Amino acid sequence: MIQFDHISKQYGDFTALKDLNLTLENGEIFGLIGHNGAGKTTTISLLTSIIEPTNGSILVDGLELSQHRDEIKKQIAYVPDSPDIFLNLTAREYWNFLATIYGVDHETAKERIDSLSLLFDIKERQYETIDSYSHGMRQKTIIIGALIPNPDIWVLDEPLTGLDPQASFDLKEMMKEHAQKGNTVLFSTHVLSVAEQLCDRIGILRKGEIIFVGTLDELKNQYPNKDLETIYLELAGRQTEVKVGEDE
Incomplete structure (x- = not known):
């Protein structure tokens, strides 16, 4: 509550x-x-x-x-109103960074990243920097990052x-x-x-x-x-x- x-x-x-x-x-x-x-x-x-x-x-x-x-x-998992953050990181670096902050173990983080990046059709581009993405791709990146810890x-x-x-x-x-x-x-x-x-x-x-x-x-x-x-x-x-x- x-x-x-x-x-x-x-x-x-x-x-x-x-x-x-x-x-x-x-x-x-x-x-x-x-x-x-x-x-x-x-x-x-x-x-x-x-x-x-x-x-x-x-x-x-x-x-x-x-x-x-x-x-x-x-x-709390948080998706801000703008996805224009951490633009110099690759999507994978950003996701690993959030997994570390939230204390998600390596294997669990890998499974969730693989599953979510496949679901949101971004897996093949996960090693590109976020600043190279369209607005929609950046939005997907931020959403995946927020959902990796899967908090309440x-x-x-x-x-x-x-x-x-x-x-x-x-x-x-x-x-x-x-x-x-x-x-x-x-x-x-x-x-x-x-x-x-x-x-x-x-x-x-x-x-x-x-x-x-x-x-x-x-x-x-x-x-x-x-x-x-x-x-x-x-x-x-x-x-x-x-x-x-x-x-x-």
């Missing part, structure tokens, strides 16, 4: 996240939904210890993150961006399987169809505030006779009516 307890994040006068209270249960896929700048990456960065909150606390299985940071970080919590920031249809399908199936085993998957997206397909529950963020937490069925029941996109835009976005052929 992951608990965000009255979490806020300030950058000077700017509030990136305001009084977030949220609980993620074991065995669920939870989707953070929102426009760019809504607070999705800030929330993920706080859980992964990239940044620290201005106020509030985060607990993972009852342990406070600020007091048990190293222990909790080893329970997967934290994925826009993980499907740049993936080809097969890789996207395979990752979504892996997310489902991971949650079915009693683990937790937290991911961010602004693609509503992906959230509808994958999520047990969602949280909608708008300008740093959580404005809805629940299932998509619960959301739809609150707004009968409206499609999901319309509901989302009314809650989190700004609708602009465009009339073709009329003067401004």
